[in-house]
Amino acid sequence: MIYTCYEMIADCRAGRAEGWRFFVSSYVPVIRQLLARYQSGAAAGLEPILAALYRPESALFQSLDPAPERWFVAQLRQKVLKQLAPVSPASTIDLETISAALEPLTLVEKQVAWLETMLYSPAETGVLLRMAPATAEKIRGKAADLIRGKVDSWSRNILADNGRALGVAAAAAAGAECLPPKTFLDMLDGRTTWQGRGELERHVTRCWHCIDHFCRLVEVVELLRGNQALSDAEAAPYWELLGVSPARPPAWKRWLARRV
Numbered sequence: 726m727i728y729t730c731y732e733m734i735a736d737c738r739a740g741r742a743e744g745w746r747f748f749v750s751s752y753v754p755v756i757r758q759l760l761a762r763y764q765s766g767a768a769a770g771l772e773p774i775l776a777a778l779y780r781p782e783s784a785l786f787q788s789l790d791p792a793p794e795r796w797f798v799a800q801l802r803q804k805v806l807k808q809l810a811p812v813s814p815a816s817t818i819d820l821e822t823i824s825a826a827l828e829p830l831t832l833v834e835k836q837v838a839w840l841e842t843m844l845y846s847p848a849e850t851g852v853l854l855r856m857a858p859a860t861a862e863k864i865r866g867k868a869a870d871l872i873r874g875k876v877d878s879w880s881r882n883i884l885a886d887n888g889r890a891l892g893v894a895a896a897a898a899a900g901a902e903c904l905p906p907k908t909f910l911d912m913l914d915g916r917t918t919w920q921g922r923g924e925l926e927r928h929v930t931r932c933w934h935c936i937d938h939f940c941r942l943v944e945v946v947e948l949l950r951g952n953q954a955l956s957d958a959e960a961a962p963y964w965e966l967l968g969v970s971p972a973r974p975p976a977w978k979r980w981l982a983r984r985v
């Protein structure tokens with residue numbers, strides 16, 4: 726029997742241990758990957774983040790929509806980043822300035838620039854967007870030149886340093902025309918392309934909320950690729966932390982155990 730992400734969300738929302746056990750086993754490895762990328766300075770570790778997600782007000786499990794796994798992980802990423810210590814950039818830049826500066830770029834070029842705010846190197850960006858790292862590097866240079874022309878105080882890492890605040894601003898900038906996750910997921914699965922969907926492409930090219938959303942889903946695909954669930958022994962300390970009882974072995978195993 727396959728236990729789905731949707732069932733997990735329903736079980737977690739209802740406070741059933743089965744949901745939380747599955748959440749810990751399947752998604753603690755994802756949280757570890759997120760911390761490795763986004764946690765800077767003193768590492769507070771995974772435990773306080775898990776504890777915060779476990780609280781009812783974390784709202785991670787409150788959406789009533791059936792959530793496909795990738796959308797759920799995209800939400801989880803936002804919740805995890807919210808728990809991290811804030812970063813203070815040497816020079817600041819806001820979303821409006823970036824939007825104005827990078828206006829001449831194509832959609833793909835804007836995605837490359839945005840992945841820099843998500844702390845991806847040119848090589849990693851190449852993997853995520855299926856382009857040569859040298860191409861990603863070149864586009865970054867172009868974006869840097871455009872931004873330098875718009876700000877008084879520029880630094881090489883201005884996008885990366887401001888990434889956290891920019892991500893929050895982009896996530897909050899949703900408009901009525903913004904695309905649902907399914908449209909992006911269909912695109913990532915190769916079921917659709919921008920071709921012949923001029924209106925959608927025109928919107929996304931202008932909309933940093935949608936560019937951020939798309940880049941986060943691209944990130945999720947990569948996070949889930951080869952994500953290894955924890956074994957019961959590895960998950961046990963986290964179950965204990967959350968006060969979730971370990972799974973009872975199936976009846977036939979308990980019967981066998983009594984026989985030896």
Ligand SMILES: [Zn+2]
Binds near residue numbers: 899902904933934935
């Ligand atoms: Zn949009």
